[in-house]
Amino acid sequence: MNCKPNPVFFLVVLCSVLVLSQCKTEVKTDAKELSKADSLSVKLNLPELKALNTQILKSPNDPALYSKRAYIYIGLKQFDLAEGDVKRALNLDSSKADYYITKVDLAYAKNKTREARDILETVTKRFPDNVEALLKAAELYYIVKQYQPALDYVNKALKINENMAKAYHLKGTIYAENGDTARAISSLITATEQDNKYYEAFFDIGVLYAASSNPIAFDYYDNALRLRMNDSKVLYAKAKLLQKLKKVDDAIRLYELILKTDKTDAQVCYNLGVIYLFSKNDTAKALDYFSKAIANDASFAEAYYSRAYTYALLKDKLNAKADYNMCLQLKPNFQGAIDGLNALDKK
Numbered sequence: 001m002n003c004k005p006n007p008v009f010f011l012v013v014l015c016s017v018l019v020l021s022q023c024k025t026e027v028k029t030d031a032k033e034l035s036k037a038d039s040l041s042v043k044l045n046l047p048e049l050k051a052l053n054t055q056i057l058k059s060p061n062d063p064a065l066y067s068k069r070a071y072i073y074i075g076l077k078q079f080d081l082a083e084g085d086v087k088r089a090l091n092l093d094s095s096k097a098d099y100y101i102t103k104v105d106l107a108y109a110k111n112k113t114r115e116a117r118d119i120l121e122t123v124t125k126r127f128p129d130n131v132e133a134l135l136k137a138a139e140l141y142y143i144v145k146q147y148q149p150a151l152d153y154v155n156k157a158l159k160i161n162e163n164m165a166k167a168y169h170l171k172g173t174i175y176a177e178n179g180d181t182a183r184a185i186s187s188l189i190t191a192t193e194q195d196n197k198y199y200e201a202f203f204d205i206g207v208l209y210a211a212s213s214n215p216i217a218f219d220y221y222d223n224a225l226r227l228r229m230n231d232s233k234v235l236y237a238k239a240k241l242l243q244k245l246k247k248v249d250d251a252i253r254l255y256e257l258i259l260k261t262d263k264t265d266a267q268v269c270y271n272l273g274v275i276y277l278f279s280k281n282d283t284a285k286a287l288d289y290f291s292k293a294i295a296n297d298a299s300f301a302e303a304y305y306s307r308a309y310t311y312a313l314l315k316d317k318l319n320a321k322a323d324y325n326m327c328l329q330l331k332p333n334f335q336g337a338i339d340g341l342n343a344l345d346k347k
Contacts, residue, residue: 165195266297
């Protein structure tokens, strides 16, 4: 019998040993990462993260799980851990745009807009029909105020799918930022036609109409409130427009409704002070609201100025001077306070 060793057999065995050795290393690395993730989930009391870790332990070759966990890490600002999961997802499957987009979102979160742009340019070339990548590229160029490339990417996305409310909303936002109000409103209205529950689009249309004191803004604010009842941002915008249109009683009602939810809103207190001072001629209430604004925000220069002005009307020179000076400490070139002090010195 020939007992001469077979070199092919030894080569196969050697390769098998190397593969097994590598697999053991990968398991150890994954276990180490899972240990970190489990410790973090316990420390921060995040059952969602712990549940995801359990899923990954059962399905360690599912790239979607790593991408999902990366987003949790991004939210927690655990960028190194997120980066590790993005790499794992792409190593397991580099054929899907979704995982590259996760990498883009990580770069955004780290304020690395150039890196995000470079990744997006690669993704949009490799996956030219991926509307999510196209819209993210549009958002990036909008953020850096390169409006034409932003519009170009939105239009590319709309050629693929003309029914995307998000795309029309982004297009309207770009037009608004670029000063083209008419096209902005048109695009935003199209967004609401595509999705009649698009809160942000209704609100933004209201803001654009309110800028020119057009009462039609109220219709869009009311649509936004229909979707988010008593939303403080919409209530404030609506109250501000009412104040601007001299409908002060309705404005007061809405401002007071906001304060029932948040008594610390300095701007609302200030606006009420202005209404009571100039529209209601109620200096006592005006002083009260200006004081509340200052209590809620000690750096509110305009509130110090307005309270000083009110004190001056009441011939309270000492308090008026103190508030004018405080206003100037916060804003040294505040002309109203300079004039106010000069007027007091002449008396």
